[in-house]
Amino acid sequence: xxxxxxxxxxxxxxxxxxxxxxxxxxxxxxxxxxxxxxxxxxxxxxxxxxxxxxxxxxxxxxxxxxxxxxxxxxxxxxxxxxxxxxxxxxxxxxxxxxxxxxxxxxxxxxxxxxxxxxxxxxxxxxxxxxxxxxxxxxxxxxxxxxxxxxxxxxxxxxxxxxxxxxxxxxxxxxxxxxxxxxxxxxxxxxxxxxxxxxxxxxxxxxxxxxxxxxxxxxxxxxxxxxxxxxxxxxxxxxxxxxxxxxxxxxxxxxxxxxxxxxxxxxxxxxxxxxxxxxxxxxxxxxxxxxxxxxxxxxxxxxxxx
Numbered sequence: 444x445x446x447x448x449x450x451x452x453x454x455x456x457x458x459x460x461x462x463x464x465x466x467x468x469x470x471x472x473x474x475x476x477x478x479x480x481x482x483x484x485x486x487x488x489x490x491x492x493x494x495x496x497x498x499x500x501x502x503x504x505x506x507x508x509x510x511x512x513x514x515x516x517x518x519x520x521x522x523x524x525x526x527x528x529x530x531x532x533x534x535x536x537x538x539x540x541x542x543x544x545x546x547x548x549x550x551x552x553x554x555x556x557x558x559x560x561x562x563x564x565x566x567x568x569x570x571x572x573x574x575x576x577x578x579x580x581x582x583x584x585x586x587x588x589x590x591x592x593x594x595x596x597x598x599x600x601x602x603x604x605x606x607x608x609x610x611x612x613x614x615x616x617x618x619x620x621x622x623x624x625x626x627x628x629x630x631x632x633x634x635x636x637x638x639x640x641x642x643x644x645x646x647x648x649x650x651x652x653x654x655x656x657x658x659x660x661x662x663x664x665x666x667x668x669x670x671x672x673x674x675x676x677x678x679x680x681x682x683x684x685x686x687x688x689x690x691x692x693x694x695x696x697x698x699x700x701x702x703x704x705x706x707x708x709x710x711x712x713x714x715x716x717x718x719x720x721x722x723x724x725x726x727x728x729x730x731x732x733x734x735x736x737x738x739x740x741x742x743x744x745x746x747x748x
Contacts, residue, residue, distance in 0.1 A: 453514075453704075457483070457490050460517050463524035467544075470535055477544040478562075479520070485513045498704075507648050507694075512549055515639075515692045518706045519570050526573035536572075536585035539565050550640065553605075560605070567690075568601045571635050574710075575599075578736050587624060592732055595631050598624045603637045610641070614675040614687075622681045631728070632684035634676060638668055638691050648704075649695040657695040661709040665689050669713050677715055682722075685729035687713045688736070710737055 460483060464474045474480055485505065492501040501510075527535065546562030547553060553560045572588050580590040588599040600617035604610055614634065621632035651657035668689060676687045691709040712733040716722040 453486070453490050453493050456517055456521060457486050459521050459524060460486065463520050463528075466524065466528060467540060470532060470540075471537060472540045472544070474544060478546060478548045479544045481548045482513050482516055482520075485509065486517050489513065508549065508551070511648065511694050514694055514704075514706055516566070518692075518708075519566060522573045522577075523566075523569050526576040536569070539569055539585055543569055560603075564601070564603055567603050567635075567637050571599060571601050571688075571690075574736060578738075580735075587620070592735075593728060595629055595728065596626075597631050597633050597732075599633045599635055601635045601637070603639070604641045607641060610672055611675055614672075618676070618679050618681055618684055621684055625681075625683060628683065630683065631725070632681065633732075634684065634687045636687060636689050638665070638689060641668070649693050649707075651695055651697055653697055653699045654695075657693075657697060657707060658709075661691060661693060661707065665691055665709050665711045669711065673713055676713070679715070682716075682725070685715055685725055686733065687715070689713065712737060 464479065464483065467474050467479075488504070489501060489510070492498060505513075543562055543566040546559045550563055553563065568585075568588055572582055572585060575588070575590045576582060580592055583589045583591055583596065588601065590597050590599070598621050600620050602613040602617055604613050613636070617634045618632070621634070624630070625632070649657055649660055651660060673687070676684070689709075689711040693707050693709070695705055695707050697703045697705065712729075714726065714729050714733065716725040716729060718726045
């Protein structure tokens with residue numbers, strides 16, 4: 444398990460997000476009148492209150508839910524910008540960039556019936572692509588995220604789970620999608636699950652004494668999720684699906700340093716193959732991939748630290 448706290452101050456994060464907005468416009472992606480522009484407006488207000496040391500007024504103006512969304516999504520956009528800003532123009536996933544800016548500002552205003560959940564699903568896909576790129580992996584496709592590792596192609600299915608009732612359906616759907624896209628034993632599968640909405644922590648600011656205590660709380664949330672649900676992916680028919688990567692975002696208010704409000708992300712890989720003779724090759728493959736993705740250098744770069 445790896446938990447990482449953002450090393451960026453809010454003022455610096457605002458500067459980078461504004462730069463990302465200019466970069467998007469430069470590559471042909473409209474940002475005006477999208478939730479991206481709404482987010483920047485609120486982020487500017489957060490920065491100003493931080494400068495004025497007037498956080499109580501900020502919490503009166505915006506509830507925890509809105510602050511959570513703005514701060515975590517700003518960090519997500521920073522990750523994506525860092526990963527893609529040096530990519531050659533013809534290789535940029537412009538359609539995905541356009542899609543990720545759509546939808547309502549607050550995710551609890553999303554509704555599958557209104558078909559407005561795809562934007563954040565796309566944002567999560569691009570965040571995962573950013574993680575893989577930051578770890579030095581070559582992305583071969585963005586329609587479904589695919590990358591190469593040790594002469595194998597990994598097909599990745601990213602799922603933001605919206606309710607406990609949808610866990611089984613989402614895992615099963617991801618497995619089916621991976622199986623349809625596999626081209627022989629050289630293709631492996633990876634399921635990525637975002638549990639922010641599932642754990643009902645969106646809009647929740649974790650209060651902790653310090654980074655270590657906050658990290659332990661995030662660890663426990665992910666451990667509980669895996670303990671309860673890993674039977675859904677540990678017994679899949681398709682044995683070429685090698686792991687499930689659990690992602691959770693949070694905002695923490697730390698007593699030490701003095702009243703520090705910070706973004707944090709928990710990333711946990713649950714490995715499917717066992718370290719036994721007939722599964723050893725796949726076990727070592729996903730073990731090595733997990734180390735590459737979750738090593739401090741890769742994930743701190745991914746988080747903008």
